[in-house]
Amino acid sequence: MPQRLLGLPLVLPALAVIAFLFILPLILSAVGAFQVEGAFGWGNFTKAFDLYSKDIVFTVVIITLSTVLIGIASIAIGGYLTLGEHPVAVAILRWLYRWPMFIPFIVVGQILRTFLAKNGMMNNAFINLGLLTPIDAQSFLDWRGIVIAFVWKQTPFVALLVAGAMASVNRDTIEAARNLGASRLRVLIEILVPQVAMTLTVGLILSFVTMMSVLSVPLMINAQTPTMITADIAFRVNSYGDYGVANALGIISLVLASSVAWIYLRASLKERA
Amino acid sequence: MERDGFLELRGIASRYGSNEVLSDIDLSIAKGEFVALLGSSGCGKTTLLRLLAGFISPSAGQVKVRHRDVTHLPPDKRGMALVFQSYALWPHMTVAQNIGYGLKLKGVSRAGIASRVAAMQSLLGLEGLELRKPAALSGGQRQRVALGRALAIDPEILLLDEPLSNLDARIRLTVRHELRALQKRLGITAIHVTHDREEAMVMADRIVILNGGKIAQAGTPEEVYNRPASAFVAAFMGAENVLSLNGAPEGGEFAIEAGPASAAGSVPLAGRPLTAGPVEARFRPEAARLFAESEVAVIGPGITFKGEVAAVSYPGGHWRHVVRLGQAEVMADAGHAFEPGTRVAVHVPAESLFLFNSPSAAPASTVSRAPTGRVYA
Numbered sequence: 001m002p003q004r005l006l007g008l009p010l011v012l013p014a015l016a017v018i019a020f021l022f023i024l025p026l027i028l029s030a031v032g033a034f035q036v037e038g039a040f041g042w043g044n045f046t047k048a049f050d051l052y053s054k055d056i057v058f059t060v061v062i063i064t065l066s067t068v069l070i071g072i073a074s075i076a077i078g079g080y081l082t083l084g085e086h087p088v089a090v091a092i093l094r095w096l097y098r099w100p101m102f103i104p105f106i107v108v109g110q111i112l113r114t115f116l117a118k119n120g121m122m123n124n125a126f127i128n129l130g131l132l133t134p135i136d137a138q139s140f141l142d143w144r145g146i147v148i149a150f151v152w153k154q155t156p157f158v159a160l161l162v163a164g165a166m167a168s169v170n171r172d173t174i175e176a177a178r179n180l181g182a183s184r185l186r187v188l189i190e191i192l193v194p195q196v197a198m199t200l201t202v203g204l205i206l207s208f209v210t211m212m213s214v215l216s217v218p219l220m221i222n223a224q225t226p227t228m229i230t231a232d233i234a235f236r237v238n239s240y241g242d243y244g245v246a247n248a249l250g251i252i253s254l255v256l257a258s259s260v261a262w263i264y265l266r267a268s269l270k271e272r273a
Numbered sequence: 274m275e276r277d278g279f280l281e282l283r284g285i286a287s288r289y290g291s292n293e294v295l296s297d298i299d300l301s302i303a304k305g306e307f308v309a310l311l312g313s314s315g316c317g318k319t320t321l322l323r324l325l326a327g328f329i330s331p332s333a334g335q336v337k338v339r340h341r342d343v344t345h346l347p348p349d350k351r352g353m354a355l356v357f358q359s360y361a362l363w364p365h366m367t368v369a370q371n372i373g374y375g376l377k378l379k380g381v382s383r384a385g386i387a388s389r390v391a392a393m394q395s396l397l398g399l400e401g402l403e404l405r406k407p408a409a410l411s412g413g414q415r416q417r418v419a420l421g422r423a424l425a426i427d428p429e430i431l432l433l434d435e436p437l438s439n440l441d442a443r444i445r446l447t448v449r450h451e452l453r454a455l456q457k458r459l460g461i462t463a464i465h466v467t468h469d470r471e472e473a474m475v476m477a478d479r480i481v482i483l484n485g486g487k488i489a490q491a492g493t494p495e496e497v498y499n500r501p502a503s504a505f506v507a508a509f510m511g512a513e514n515v516l517s518l519n520g521a522p523e524g525g526e527f528a529i530e531a532g533p534a535s536a537a538g539s540v541p542l543a544g545r546p547l548t549a550g551p552v553e554a555r556f557r558p559e560a561a562r563l564f565a566e567s568e569v570a571v572i573g574p575g576i577t578f579k580g581e582v583a584a585v586s587y588p589g590g591h592w593r594h595v596v597r598l599g600q601a602e603v604m605a606d607a608g609h610a611f612e613p614g615t616r617v618a619v620h621v622p623a624e625s626l627f628l629f630n631s632p633s634a635a636p637a638s639t640v641s642r643a644p645t646g647r648v649y650a
Contacts (some may be wrong), residue, residue: 075296173363175357176361176422179349180354182374
């Protein structure tokens with residue numbers, strides 16, 4: 001056997017794992033999405049859109065809103081870590097902000113369920129402080145709960161990337177702006193953020209895709225309609241054994257996620273050009 | 274030196290933790306003056322510049338501009354603009370945006386910014402580059418953009434932090450003169466940090482030599498070159514040859530005793546506060562004159578050493594000899610080469626022989642000790 005072919009058996013196990021555990025199931029579900037009672041057709045998709053178009057819009061809106069809020073929060077955290085002048089406050093924030101990253105989504109859902117419910121910890125605290133009367137207390141266990149859960153869980157991850165990128169920005173570029181009279185907010189918006197824009201985009205896209213695939217948070221927090229696509233997929237499979245519509249919904253999520261990835265790819269190509 | 278005190282530093286000290294980076298800095302700079310802060314790495318020169326710019330606060334002392342205390346004012350309220358060693362151009366902005374940013378911060382109108390940016394571009398020879406990003410510029414162009422950005426806001430004082438050290442050697446030579454001519458034309462006060470002796474000599478009206486966070490000497494280039502105030506300054510200004518001699522003042526002269534390798538001699542005191550005892554003698558290789566031992570003649574006041582050529586090289590323009598004088602070795606230049614092994618006499622004229630009372634019998638270290646810890650230089 002020629003020597004260059006020797007490499008092939010070496011990569012074969014890894015290749016096999018990818019082929020049989022990732023690519024094959026993906027192709028099978030894609031094919032399954034177009035199969036209606038043994039024949040090919042758009043039936044699953046029309047059914048998915050008829051039943052769940054509201055949920056698809058709901059998913060896109062919730063995740064887009066969460067992504068925007070995550071972006072703002074992580075810029076604020078990274079900015080304070082980079083530009084903050086109070087060393088103790090910076091040290092405390094640096095120590096604190098990463099913790100949610102190590103908490104699984106299902107636990108986040110559980111925590112926020114007890115925290116945001118109508119008679120949950122948040123409302124109880126407000127009532128005890130006299131800021132809220134029991135009559136006015138309302139549950140946040142709807143779309144707002146999902147957004148809060150996503151932002152709380154995903155901000156540390158993006159902030160970690162953004163703060164790292166900001167720390168590696170040439171400090172002189174910050175001081176040059178300060179020297180010319182830029183306030184710290186202007187330095188953040190006009191000098192720091194543009195220099196870490198690519199890292200921020202990557203972080204937000206990874207976050208977007210992660211949030212697209214979370215099942216536990218909508219199930220724990222928002223057990224009503226409209227809900228997120230993941231909950232619908234679980235419902236189709238578990239309650240009806242309807243893999244066709246579930247696969248169609250999966251393809252729709254995949255298209256949504258990859259459209260965001262496409263934006264990223266285009267931006268990175270433009271930057272390199 | 275008493276000046277009209279446009280920019281004044283009084284008793285400035287700066288510490289980083291328990292480490293004193295600067296102490297007892299007193300300096301008065303006139304309007305339109307070009308001052309070079311010269312020193313080796315870690316001497317505190319960049320710290321002093323950053324302190325002037327307002328990025329760090331002194332632990333003691335005052336900074337005054339036109340008799341106004343600016344010690345604790347923020348960087349932009351001091352009328353100073355800093356050009357960074359790394360240029361610190363904003364990579365996401367074009368040349369025009371970089372130059373115009375300071376004006377934008379000041380709320381200048383769009384048209385006002387455009388005309389000022391155009392003026393800066395023509396002043397600095399950056400025409401046609403306004404839409405380029407810094408990554409698409411050469412080192413020299415970047416340096417000029419950084420300069421344009423600082424000058425655009427029309428500062429009273431221009432602070433330059435080794436702005437030439439990232440340019441290649443040939444461009445650096447022309448930029449020195451361009452920068453100096455520009456400073457004269459604009460009549461701007463400039464403070465230039467450098468570790469390059471020649472750069473400081475060529476560009477500055479006055480050189481301030483820093484050593485270990487203190488001013489070792491301040492004076493015109495000619496003063497610090499020909500009348501160094503200390504052994505450190507002499508060494509830093511190129512008088513690297515060092516010998517230990519003994520002598521005593523006699524009237525207006527300083528009489529030097531004969532040593533194992535030298536004949537007795539005497540040099541005018543010329544106001545130097547030398548006392549009897551061991552002295553450290555320093556001179557530059559190019560100030561020494563080299564003769565074959567046989568043909569030595571009396572050439573005037575100074576001192577003559579006898580030794581043997583140990584090595585010879587040609588750095589260009591003259592031959593450089595390493596001459597062994599007993600235990601010590603010195604460098605001496607001559608118009609023609611002496612073969613290694615030749616017995617020679619090295620004559621150092623009185624005006625080129627720098628004498629300092631040695632703090633101890635051993636000659637002082639020629640290099641300043643960098644303080645440990647984080648210092649900017």
